[in-house]
Amino acid sequence: MSAITDFHVRAADGSDVNLSAYAGKVLLIVNTASKCGFTPQYEGLEALHRRYAARGFEVLGFPCNQFGHQEPGDAAEIASFCSLTYDVTFPLFAKIDVNGDGTDPLYAELKRQAPGLLGSKAIKWNFTKFLVDRTGKVVARYAPTTKPEEIAADIEKLL
Structure with missing residues (x-):
């Protein structure tokens, strides 16, 4: 089993990001979309990020356009929307696929460690x-209907 922090991903600007930069932190990794019924969850995700960041917590957002084409924009449009609409300050990465032949390796590992x-x-x-706990192991998977604030108690246990 690989630690999630062993993976490399693409930043919104296309540069390589080694997730080892987040080693020792508790992470909440989310596939996001700007035109979805769940998009208002950005507000709750940002609230968690601000509430726990000083204690070693990060939200990592991965835009995905695989569900109803609800993330059609490019990286700049996504970042602008998230910043202006929800004041998002947590990292948003390059758009990825989370299912199918083009599944990003990070998401392949997330799904392997925490099946639905x-x-x-x-x-x-x-x-x-x-x-994800401080060792890079996935400890829980939450459905899209799970509101970010409902995860706070689980985050607290890991901090």
């Missing part, structure tokens, strides 16, 4: 969330 209901590996929709 009945062992399903597929991400069902935008705003599926993975909670």
Whole structure:
């Protein structure tokens, strides 16, 4: 089993990001979309980020356009929308695929470590969330319907 912090991902500007930069932190990794019924969860995600950042917590957002084409914009449009609409300050990375042949390796590992209901590996929709402990191991997977504030107690246990 690989630690999530062993992976490299692309930043919104296309540069390489080694997730080892987040080693020792508690992470909430989320596939996001700007035109989804769950998009208002950005507000709750940002609230968690601000509440716990000083204690070693980070939200990492990965825009994805695989569900109803609800993330059609480019990186600059996504960043602008998130900043202006929800005052998002947590990192947003390059748009990725979370299912199918083009699944980003990070998401392949997240799904391997924390399968969904009945062992399903597929991400069902935008705003599926993975909670990662300080060692880089996935400890929980949350459905898109799980509001960020409902995860606070689980985050507290890991901090």
